[in-house]
Amino acid sequence: MGENEIAQSRLFGIIGYPLAHSFSQKYFTDKFQNENISYTSFTTFPIENVVSIKDILQENPNLKGFAITIPHKKSILDYLDDSTEEVKAMGACNCVQIKDGKLKGYNTDVLGFELSFKPLLQPHHTQALILGSGGAAAAVKFILTKLGITFLTVSRYNANNEEGVITYNDLNESIMQQYSVIINTTPLGTFPKVEEAAPIPYESITAKHYLFDLVYNPAETTFLQLGKEQGATIKNGYDMLILQAEANWEIWNS
Numbered sequence: 001m002g003e004n005e006i007a008q009s010r011l012f013g014i015i016g017y018p019l020a021h022s023f024s025q026k027y028f029t030d031k032f033q034n035e036n037i038s039y040t041s042f043t044t045f046p047i048e049n050v051v052s053i054k055d056i057l058q059e060n061p062n063l064k065g066f067a068i069t070i071p072h073k074k075s076i077l078d079y080l081d082d083s084t085e086e087v088k089a090m091g092a093c094n095c096v097q098i099k100d101g102k103l104k105g106y107n108t109d110v111l112g113f114e115l116s117f118k119p120l121l122q123p124h125h126t127q128a129l130i131l132g133s134g135g136a137a138a139a140v141k142f143i144l145t146k147l148g149i150t151f152l153t154v155s156r157y158n159a160n161n162e163e164g165v166i167t168y169n170d171l172n173e174s175i176m177q178q179y180s181v182i183i184n185t186t187p188l189g190t191f192p193k194v195e196e197a198a199p200i201p202y203e204s205i206t207a208k209h210y211l212f213d214l215v216y217n218p219a220e221t222t223f224l225q226l227g228k229e230q231g232a233t234i235k236n237g238y239d240m241l242i243l244q245a246e247a248n249w250e251i252w253n254s
């Protein structure tokens with residue numbers, strides 16, 4: 001690569017931990033190749049602590065934008081110069097655009113989730129259980145509120161007796177029947193630990209239930225398999241990822 005090409009080269013990436021199997025890296029590398037997008041590359045930045053973002057920015061002056069995944073969607077907020085109203089409202093960011101050295105935060109999880117989640121909704125799907133309380137859950141809550149679907153967050157602990165939060169131990173037949181939408185926002189069941197699944201009473205799931213898993217690898221997690229066996233409607237996070245990746249690309253190029 002000549003000096004001019006280096007000057008023109010653009011780098012994009014994803015930060016998170018761990019990042020052994022990054023959908024984004026393969027997706028964008030293939031995209032750049034298939035669409036003849038030259039002098040452009042995509043890499044992974046596996047960082048355990050979000051403070052390392054300072055080093056990444058310093059060491060990669062041609063970095064023009066990056067995606068954010070577990071566990072940094074909330075902690076990245078402290079490093080942004082600006083963010084959209086959506087990011088401020090939900091306290092989570094999954095896409096950063098770098099312009100003139102300034103970091104602006106966006107949330108494209110909301111768009112990806114809404115467009116992939118809505119087509120399978122039925123009129124009786126009015127109440128949802130959200131498994132997990134991280135950055136991805138924030139986007140899910142934002143969209144459920146927009147769609148008028150009431151929800152409870154299911155967490156391993158609720159030490160502070162937070163309103164709207166229950167623990168897995170609280171789940172019973174009555175709650176399972178009332179809340180016919182169940183959304184997994186945790187990494188449970190992701191490859192290679194495919195046998196893992198959220199500890200919910202799967203025997204209480206019926207054909208009226210709709211299970212949505214933000215995990216995309218494997219295509220059918222144990223969570224979805226167990227729901228399917230009970231006759232539930234199921235959907236994984238693959239479409240959401242594609243929609244969100246394309247929205248990121250649009251932002252990075254705007």
